[in-house]
Amino acid sequence: MATLLDHAQNLLDAHPSQGVTPRALAAVFSSASIDRLQSGQAVCTEGDPGDAMYFLMKGAVLVQRRDPNGHMRELATMQAPALFGQMALIDNSPRSASCMAEGDSIIATLDRTTYIGVLNEPTSRGTALRRVLLASLTRQLVGANGRITDLIRPREASPPETEGAGVEDFDVSNTDILKVSGVLDGWKLDAATVHQADTMEVVFTEDQRRNRKNKTVY
Amino acid sequence: MSVVAKLQSIYLFKDVPQRSLEEFIVHAPPVQFPRGSEVFRQGSPADVALLLIEGRLIAQVEAGGEVREVGEIRPGEILGEQGLFVPGGKRSATVVAAEACECLLLDRRVMDQAATNPAVVKLEQHLLGTLARRIRKTNQSIQQAWKAEAPTETGAIAEATPAPTTIRQRLARIFGGS
Numbered sequence: 001m002a003t004l005l006d007h008a009q010n011l012l013d014a015h016p017s018q019g020v021t022p023r024a025l026a027a028v029f030s031s032a033s034i035d036r037l038q039s040g041q042a043v044c045t046e047g048d049p050g051d052a053m054y055f056l057m058k059g060a061v062l063v064q065r066r067d068p069n070g071h072m073r074e075l076a077t078m079q080a081p082a083l084f085g086q087m088a089l090i091d092n093s094p095r096s097a098s099c100m101a102e103g104d105s106i107i108a109t110l111d112r113t114t115y116i117g118v119l120n121e122p123t124s125r126g127t128a129l130r131r132v133l134l135a136s137l138t139r140q141l142v143g144a145n146g147r148i149t150d151l152i153r154p155r156e157a158s159p160p161e162t163e164g165a166g167v168e169d170f171d172v173s174n175t176d177i178l179k180v181s182g183v184l185d186g187w188k189l190d191a192a193t194v195h196q197a198d199t200m201e202v203v204f205t206e207d208q209r210r211n212r213k214n215k216t217v218y
Numbered sequence: 219m220s221v222v223a224k225l226q227s228i229y230l231f232k233d234v235p236q237r238s239l240e241e242f243i244v245h246a247p248p249v250q251f252p253r254g255s256e257v258f259r260q261g262s263p264a265d266v267a268l269l270l271i272e273g274r275l276i277a278q279v280e281a282g283g284e285v286r287e288v289g290e291i292r293p294g295e296i297l298g299e300q301g302l303f304v305p306g307g308k309r310s311a312t313v314v315a316a317e318a319c320e321c322l323l324l325d326r327r328v329m330d331q332a333a334t335n336p337a338v339v340k341l342e343q344h345l346l347g348t349l350a351r352r353i354r355k356t357n358q359s360i361q362q363a364w365k366a367e368a369p370t371e372t373g374a375i376a377e378a379t380p381a382p383t384t385i386r387q388r389l390a391r392i393f394g395g396s
Contacts, residue, residue, distance in 0.1 A: 018303050019330050090350040119343065122334040130342040135303040137349040142300060142307065144356055145393075152390040171384040177364050184357050 004029045007057040007108075011081040017128075017135040024128035029055065031118060031125070032108040037101035043085075046098045050088020052111045056080045059105025064098045076182060077102060084186060086133055089115050096185060136186065144184040151176055221248045224271045224320070225337070228294040230344055234336045242337040246322040251315040258313040264301035266325045269341070270294070273319030277311040290316070299345050302329055363388035 002010075008025035032055065037043070043054060046065055056078060063076040075097060078084060088095055089112060101107070110118070110129075118129045151172045225231050225239045248271065251257055257268065260280055275291035288311060291297055301307045302324060324341075332338045363385055382388045 016305070018305070018326055019333060087350060087353070090346055091354065093354075120339070122336050122339050124334065126339065127333045127342075130339070130346065131303060133346055134342060134349065137346065137353065138300050138304045141349060141353055141356065142304060144353075148356075148360070148389060148393050152386055152393060172386040172389060174364075177360060177385065180360055181357065184353055184360075 002058070004034075007055075007081065007106075010057070011055065011083070011132070014081045015083070015132065015136060015139075017132045020128045020131045021124070024124040025132065027125040028110070028118060028129050028132075029057075029108050031114050032110045034106065034108045037105045037107055039101055039103050039105075041101045043099040043101065043107060044095050046095050048095045050085060050093065050095055050112075052109050053086040053089050053115060054084050054099075055108040055110070056082040056084065057106040057108060059107075060102040061099045061105065061107075062102045064100070065096075066098070072098070080105070083132065083136060086136065087185070090133070090137075140184055140186045144180050147176075147180045147183055151180070221271065221320070224293070228271065230294060230340050231337055234340060238336045242332055242335050243322065245332040245335075246324055246328045248320050249323050251319040251321065253315055253318050255315050256312065257315060257319075257321075258298060258309045258311070260309050260312040262309050264298055264307040264309050265305075266323050267299040267302050268297045268313075269322040269324060270297065271320050271322060274316040275313050275319060276316045277313050279311045285312075296324075296341065296345065296348075299324075302326065359392045360389070363392055 004026040005022055008022040008029060012020060012022055012025060034057075037059070043061060044050070044052075058080050060080065061078045061082070061084070062074060063078060064072045064074050067073055078099075084099065085095070087093060115129075118126055120126065219227075221243055222236060222239050225234075225243070226236065231239060246269075251273070257275060258264075260278075270291050270293050272293055275297070276287055277289040277291065277297075278285050279288050280286075291313070297313065298309065329338065382391050
């Protein structure tokens, strides 16, 4: 059976974080609640206040959002090892999606109080949590910016000579945008899980409503 | 003013004990840049971050042979931190000293040696907040491009040039690709 140290090593192999030792990250895990989840068991629900962040140690998590008709839309499947739900703790935003275990999974839950305590610690455990998060957020931002640059740059040299004709040929698709958004949110969406344009509409309508509510965040 | 006094005047460090600040600058000794000197060059490896403690820096981006000023850095602000946490990055802008500047250079060695120094703890917490805000802002900008909402800060430009008609054109306008 894998120890916390093994899980820490696995996470760091998949998400290299400068200056973090497996031992220090294992100490973060030991302050978390570690649960075995059965397939279909909910981890967090869209719209709820974010009161914890999660380390997926084993198994997978399905990421979903609800459309205005009440239908769940699958956005992505995250495979272990991964961390998620941290944005809600960092900037107090509500959950942007619902997550549930897909297959038997092991998840370490760091509740808000413990998160704040560890984050403020001048210890190697505190450093481990801060830097794992810093590396993760940096990758989200750099990854998304890189994708945006790719979307706007390669065909820039061949703008349509006349307005109208051919313009659509060069446009960015809704799926492209959804993928960027997925990288930004840390889900690393792949093509297989991205649905059609209507999902797009739903996601952004929801986000804009949420952004308006949380205007002070910006 | 001593370097420690300059650090103490930065809001971020207001609760950091003087002794911790003194230890911090042993690991990250201050560096001076004369007015007009180049601090970072666009495209070069991003392996060192910089904390400006005195002076003023200007960030410029070159695209298509044109140099555009994209921002100003004031004392207490951190620059180029991405390379500290994720390896292999490149500078996204050239940074020039607009006046004589004093900075602390933060590389991985400094961050490891001073990892549990309260000043570094504050820096890391501050950077987490900054990154989260940038992520939210980028998300908003993507939504603007997708929804065809005119971004307010480029309103003046929009009058002078035809309104972008595709998502890509709007993305390019917001993210500076054209």
